[in-house]
Amino acid sequence: MKIKFSKVRSIKKKYRISCCTLIIAASIILPLIVFGYFETPYSYDVELSTTFKEASAVPIGVAVNVNKLRENEQYRDLVIEHFDSLTAENHMKWMYVEPSENQFYWNDSDYIVEFAGNHSMIVHGHCLVWHQQLPSWVENYEGTTEEWELMLKNHIQTVASHYKGQIATWDVVNEAFENDGYRKNIWYEHIGPDYIKKAFIWAHEADPDAKLYYNDFSILKGDAKFTTMIEAIKELLDEGVPIHGIGFQAHITDTSPLISNIESTLNIIDDLNLSYRVSELDISMNQFKTHREYTKRISDSQCERYYEVTNAFCQSPYLTGVTTWGLSDADSWIPAFNDRIDWPLLFDSNYQPKPAAQCFINVLENNYS
Ligand code: G3I
Numbered sequence: 001m002k003i004k005f006s007k008v009r010s011i012k013k014k015y016r017i018s019c020c021t022l023i024i025a026a027s028i029i030l031p032l033i034v035f036g037y038f039e040t041p042y043s044y045d046v047e048l049s050t051t052f053k054e055a056s057a058v059p060i061g062v063a064v065n066v067n068k069l070r071e072n073e074q075y076r077d078l079v080i081e082h083f084d085s086l087t088a089e090n091h092m093k094w095m096y097v098e099p100s101e102n103q104f105y106w107n108d109s110d111y112i113v114e115f116a117g118n119h120s121m122i123v124h125g126h127c128l129v130w131h132q133q134l135p136s137w138v139e140n141y142e143g144t145t146e147e148w149e150l151m152l153k154n155h156i157q158t159v160a161s162h163y164k165g166q167i168a169t170w171d172v173v174n175e176a177f178e179n180d181g182y183r184k185n186i187w188y189e190h191i192g193p194d195y196i197k198k199a200f201i202w203a204h205e206a207d208p209d210a211k212l213y214y215n216d217f218s219i220l221k222g223d224a225k226f227t228t229m230i231e232a233i234k235e236l237l238d239e240g241v242p243i244h245g246i247g248f249q250a251h252i253t254d255t256s257p258l259i260s261n262i263e264s265t266l267n268i269i270d271d272l273n274l275s276y277r278v279s280e281l282d283i284s285m286n287q288f289k290t291h292r293e294y295t296k297r298i299s300d301s302q303c304e305r306y307y308e309v310t311n312a313f314c315q316s317p318y319l320t321g322v323t324t325w326g327l328s329d330a331d332s333w334i335p336a337f338n339d340r341i342d343w344p345l346l347f348d349s350n351y352q353p354k355p356a357a358q359c360f361i362n363v364l365e366n367n368y369s
Contacts, residue, residue: 031290039295046353048361053084055364058314059122061085061323063280065331066108069115074351075327085168086116087124087279087323089333093133098155101137106162113166124277124323125163127171127215128156129199131185139186148190153202160206169277169320171215171247172203177232179224196232197241204242211320215247215279221257222265230268237274245275245320251334253284254298254305262312275318280325282332282344283309283356289340298343303359306346310360314367327351 052060062083068075079086090096091108098104116123129152141151160170173196175183182188187195200212214233219226236243246269269276283305285291285298313319326332328347335342346357 039293039297041293042296042299044299044355046355046358048353048358050361050365052082052357052361052364055361055368056322057364057368058319059085059321060364061087061122061124061321062327063087063089063126063323063325064112064327065089066091066111068327068331070111075331078327078347078351080119083121085122085124085321085323086112087126088112089126089326090133092125092159093127093130094138094155095133095135097159099135101151102154104158104162109163113163117166122168123163123166124279124321125160125167125170125210126279127174128159128203129172129176129187129195130174131183131187132175134186141190143190145191148187149195149198152187152191152195152199156199156202157206160203160210164207165209167207167210169211169213169245170203170207171279172212172243173199174215175217176214177216177225177229179228181228182232197236197239200236200241200243211244211275212242213245213247213275213277213279214243215249217249217251217280219246220248220250220252220265221261222268223261226265226268230272233274234272237272243274245277245318247277247279249280249325250278250309251280251282251284251325252305252309253287254301255287259308259312262309263315266312266316270316270318273318275320276316277320278313278322281309281322282325282334284334284338284342284344286340286342292341294343294348299355302343302354302356306356307359307363310363311367314363 060083062079064079064086066088069079088109091112096105097109113123141148143151176185176196177183182193203210203212216229219229233243233246283302285302291298310322313322324345326345328349328351329343329345330349332342332344334344346354346360348354
């Protein structure tokens with residue numbers, strides 16, 4: 001009897017161990033299957049029916065890397081073929097145009113503006129006031145409030161005057177709000193919240209014909225940050241501050257924000273009679289690092305997502321343009337910034353159109369033709 005019991009115990013133990021092993025293995029492998037870890041890369045060959053700019057009634061823009069524009073023929077040709085609006089991804093930011101106090105460097109930003117002019121594109125200026133990509137002389141600046149104001153005014157007015165008549169729209173102030181109020185950035189600390197109002201007034205003085213935008217991320221979903229931002233902008237508008245529009249950056253993912261949230265946010269903007277731009281569109285497909293390859297399933301879902309969000313943007317008569325933040329997946333800021341592989345844009349790393357590019361064209365044509 002004793003022997004029999006121990007045999008049964010040993011079988012039960014073995015059974016428990018193999019059950020546990022199975023459960024552990026399944027809990028690792030199943031999510032990988034669900035999220036497509038073992039799926040094969042999608043091989044597609046897309047011939048686009050037309051170009052983005054031809055399909056659209058509003059300017060379709062791209063944020064460009066000036067070095068690639070100068071040196072990479074394939075990159076340059078695609079930009080010329082599909083876009084009628086250009087933004088400098090980096091080279092109009094403070095650290096590039098005023099690297100030392102009152103020493104302005106125009107070579108790279110001028111190249112972009114001239115390139116745009118030569119190819120009948122408009123230019124969206126990005127950006128006059130931001131808390132990032134500042135040169136060290138600004139970060140270490142010591143001065144009174146008046147001196148900080150003068151320094152900011154000099155930067156804004158020198159840059160806006162340099163491009164007077166050549167820049168259609170400016171991001172005057174970028175990313176100045178958080179969920180619960182003003183971002184406590186270097187400008188807020190040294191000048192106070194009025195730096196926003198003053199920046200718009202100074203930019204308008206320098207180039208009265210340019211349309212001036214407030215630009216921010218994570219405002220499309222219409223939650224606390226959007227409400228904080230839009231209430232502050234409404235107050236400035238009531239005071240007569242020359243703000244002409246809102247830039248929704250739209251660094252979004254395949255699942256967030258929900259399309260219903262995007263639609264209701266844009267309805268609020270419509271009710272204010274305020275223009276808006278989709279200023280930095282990209283759609284991350286690998287937010288949780290669950291994929292190693294761009295599969296057919298990811299491609300289909302990216303198509304649908306580009307279609308539904310662009311369709312929402314196009315419903316408004318106040319939309320003044322859509323700009324993708326980068327040309328191809330090889331140019332996107334997302335992989336380096338988030339330390340993951342991703343495929344957020346409409347052209348792949350070989351500068352070939354992705355199926356999402358045709359979906360983008362389809363939705364533009366469905367709305368505008
Ligand atoms: O130019 C240097 C190069 O000399 C150096 O070798 C290299 C090594 O890292 O860095 C290069 O600078 C990088 C720069 O982009 C130019 O490529 C910086 O490290 C990098 O931090 C910088 O990132 C930019 C980022 O803004 C800065 O915050 C991204 O390209 C740019 O896409 C991104 O754009 C912002 C918008 O302006 C505002 N909205 C969010 C958006 C995405 O973050």
